[in-house]
Amino acid sequence: MAALFVVFNRASGRGDTDGFAPAVQAACAAAGRDCHLLPVQRPGQLAEVAREAVRQARAAGGIVVAAGGDGTLNGVAQAVLGSGCRFGVLPRGTFNYFARTHGIPQDLDGALRVLLTEAARPVRVGRLNGRVFLVNASLGLYPQLLEDREAWKQQFGRSRLVALVAGIRTVLQGHRSLRLTVERAGQQRQLRTLTLFVGNNALQMEQVGLPQAPAIDAGRLAGVALQPVGRWTLLALLARGAFGQLGEADQVQHFAFDRLTVKGRSFGARRIKVATDGEVFWLPLPLQFDVAPEPLALIRPAGLAPERQEARA
Structure with a gap:
């Protein structure tokens, strides 16, 4: 019967x-x-509100709940991790990979039922x-794809179709x-x-056809590197991922790991653009x-999760 402290992102879409x-x-x-x-x-206030939720939950023996998309869940989890508080999720994003891979329904009634009974x-x-990061982290083309996708969502609305069209446009630009x-x-x-894409979501791996889901289930991370290819080959790889066949492509390397260090070799920059759970920012190297x-x-x-059971069937 613990109290719930729900971080609710009014600034989300x-x-x-x-x-x-x-x-x-x-x-x-x-x-x-x-x-x-x-x-x-307002944007930029999430970390502050999440810390306040953790402070109140610790004092009351309560549960911190994140309501929003994967980016909001990430921001709240950052404050919760290591605090000793339990963590709940009410998914309200476009893809909701974190909730889905852990069997939390995407509809509000179903998610509340899990939150209040499990x-x-x-x-x-x-x-x-x-x-x-709860779902994935990346550098290179993928952060650019996310930035372009967000710009399209601001203009055309938040939907999976808009995200797909934005991704195709980004791929055709060349990188x-x-x-x-x-x-x-x-x-x-x-x-x-x-x-370079690092995954922590078994459902996402299964959906695009990469064989690293068991490694993630075992507590490891999955690395995915895409060899340099032309824009039309890149578009074909995007289609392979949509049909769950990315693991069959010769241009894709994938591996499991516990720790990975990445340094820049051919550019003199001291920092690089990265993305974690859909949020894009800069980090220092390595x-x-x-x-x-x-x-x-x-x-x-x-x-x-039922969705993962269906993917394996």
């Missing part, structure tokens, strides 16, 4: 047009649970230079490759790639990807 706040309060009241809504009123279970998360030095398990190698030593205590159903 969906706002509160669907009556989210009253619905959450009504469900909690019906279950006899205290509910405290902590709205994020127990906390440990979930491993990734880190990039100490910053949490320079990165020359990197990567180190894992004590060994260094040179890597030339259009994008980059350090690893698995956080402490898991999140996520409120989720037991067992394999």
Whole structure:
């Protein structure tokens, strides 16, 4: 019967047009649970509100809940990790990969039912230079794709179709490759790639057809590197991913790891553009990807998510 401290992002694309706040309060009241809504009123305020939610939850023995897309969940998880608080999710994004891979329904009623009835279970998360990522982190082409996608969403609305069209447009523009030095398990190698993608979401791996989902289930991270190719080949690879066949492409390298260090080899920049869970920013080199030593205590159903069961069938 722990109290819920819900970080609700009013600054997100969906706002509160669907009556989210009253619905959450009504469900909690019906279950006899205290509910405290902590709205994020403007961009840039998320980290501050998340820290306040953690402070209040720790004092009350409560649960911190993130309501929003994967970017909002990331920001709240950053504050929750290591705090000793349990973590709940009410997904409100476009793709909601984190919720889906852990069996949390995308509809509000279903997500509330899980939040109010299920127990906390440990979930491993990734880190990039100490910053949490729940779904993926990347550099190269993928952060640019995310930036372009966000611009299209601002103009045409948030939908998976808009995201797909924006991705095709970005791919057709052409991009320079990165020359990197990567180190894992004590060994260094040179890597030339259009994008380096690090996944922490088994469902996402399964959907695009990459064989690293079992490694993620075992608490590791999945690295994916795309060899330099022309824009039409790149577009064909995008189609392969859409049909769950990316792992069959010769131009795609994939591997599992616990810790990966990335240094720039052919450019003199001291920092590089990266993305974590859909949010794009700059980080200093070298980059350090690893698995956080402490898991999140996520409120989720037991067992394999139904969507993942269907993907394996």
